Amino acid sequence: MTPRTLDHTDTLELPVTGDGPFDALHTFWKPSHYATGLEAHTEQRSWRTFRVGDLVTGVRLRAEDRTVIADVHTDGDYKPAHREHLRRRIVASYGLDEDQAAFTELAARVPAMREALTVLGGMRQSCPEDHFEIAVIALLLQNVTIARTTQMTRNLLVHYGRLVHFDGITLRAWFTPDEIAQVPPETLKERDRLGFRAKSLPHYAAFFRDHSTEELRASDDLMAAVQEIKGVGPYTAAVIASHASRDPAAFGIDVWNRKILARRLLDTDDAAPDTVMTRLHTLFPGHAGTAGLYLVENEFLQAPVAPLLAPDSVEAWNHALEHAEP
DNA sequence: GCCCAGGCCAGTT
DNA sequence: AACTGGCATGGG
Numbered sequence: 447m448t449p450r451t452l453d454h455t456d457t458l459e460l461p462v463t464g465d466g467p468f469d470a471l472h473t474f475w476k477p478s479h480y481a482t483g484l485e486a487h488t489e490q491r492s493w494r495t496f497r498v499g500d501l502v503t504g505v506r507l508r509a510e511d512r513t514v515i516a517d518v519h520t521d522g523d524y525k526p527a528h529r530e531h532l533r534r535r536i537v538a539s540y541g542l543d544e545d546q547a548a549f550t551e552l553a554a555r556v557p558a559m560r561e562a563l564t565v566l567g568g569m570r571q572s573c574p575e576d577h578f579e580i581a582v583i584a585l586l587l588q589n590v591t592i593a594r595t596t597q598m599t600r601n602l603l604v605h606y607g608r609l610v611h612f613d614g615i616t617l618r619a620w621f622t623p624d625e626i627a628q629v630p631p632e633t634l635k636e637r638d639r640l641g642f643r644a645k646s647l648p649h650y651a652a653f654f655r656d657h658s659t660e661e662l663r664a665s666d667d668l669m670a671a672v673q674e675i676k677g678v679g680p681y682t683a684a685v686i687a688s689h690a691s692r693d694p695a696a697f698g699i700d701v702w703n704r705k706i707l708a709r710r711l712l713d714t715d716d717a718a719p720d721t722v723m724t725r726l727h728t729l730f731p732g733h734a735g736t737a738g739l740y741l742v743e744n745e746f747l748q749a750p751v752a753p754l755l756a757p758d759s760v761e762a763w764n765h766a767l768e769h770a771e772p
Numbered sequence: 773g774c775c776c777a778g779g780c781c782a783g784t785t
Numbered sequence: 786a787a788c789t790g791g792c793a794t795g796g797g
């Protein structure tokens with residue numbers, strides 16, 4: 447499959463206005479995140495695709511001190527509205543305007559958080575996905591191993607996403623709700639191997655097609671609103687709230703991070719979800735999500751799920767994506 | 773075979 | 786309200 451080439455069309459300089467330190471590497475790249483092909487990271491720079499309305503954009507990100515420099519690549523008619531949309535999206539996705547002082551103050555008083563804070567201080571939540579995209583990712587995480595989540599993600603992106611090339615890197619890009627809403631559940635089940643999720647994805651697509659990001663951001667109870675979608679429960683709703691809406695208090699607990707938090711906060715191999723959540727909210731009132739993020743990422747720092755790319759392995763990365771079998 | 777994965781729903785107590 | 790079985794699929 448030959449990727450569509452995106453040309454350099456803009457450069458955005460985005461100051462980090464939130465207080466406290468800024469850890470660019472661990473803000474752009476999360477050691478615990480599985481490989482999607484939507485983003486690639488080296489020590490010095492990151493690449494990521496964004497759907498901006500009708501446009502597919504490819505962005506190279508790097509930081510110079512407290513300024514994030516985003517080199518934008520597109521293949522379509524890039525207008526001032528696209529530029530403004532993308533600027534807001536990147537600032538929000540990486541929390542460049544968020545204050546961290548409240549969390550840092552709480553965290554400094556909790557011994558179990560000391561190591562994570564030392565190693566990752568200045569890391570912000572990262573969610574380049576919009577509400578629809580992160581909802582789909584959470585759906586694909588439900589009750590399966592990461593290997594199968596990765597398989598399903600690849601199937602969907604190969605069949606319904608885009609393949610693009612810019613600044614020397616090849617990446618996949620998301621499908622929009624419109625682009626996938628009409629795919630029949632049988633196809634999602636049989637061709638894309640989604641299993642019982644095949645019935646849910648069309649409901650997700652229809653909901654996010656009919657409710658804009660702006661509308662959802664304004665919702666006074668987002669978690670309740672998205673749980674109206676068939677296939678969205680407490681876990682998926684919390685992932686959407688903590689990631690896409692950046693609610694620092696929301697944390698999606700699953701069998702995986704539950705064990706990590708039980709060990710770090712309760713000194714036991716495992717515990718009931720309620721026990722873990724109560725402990726997390728008690729230790730970090732209003733910031734349970736941020737606290738969970740720090741503890742989980744610290745856990746994966748030494749053995750990342752999708753490691754950083756060495757600069758000389760970009761060729762192999764591109765080849766793998768361009769020759770992926772559906 | 774059997775068990776379990778970075779859950780959710782519908783049907784029972 | 787709180788519990789339970791079933792749901793798809795693939796890997797150990």
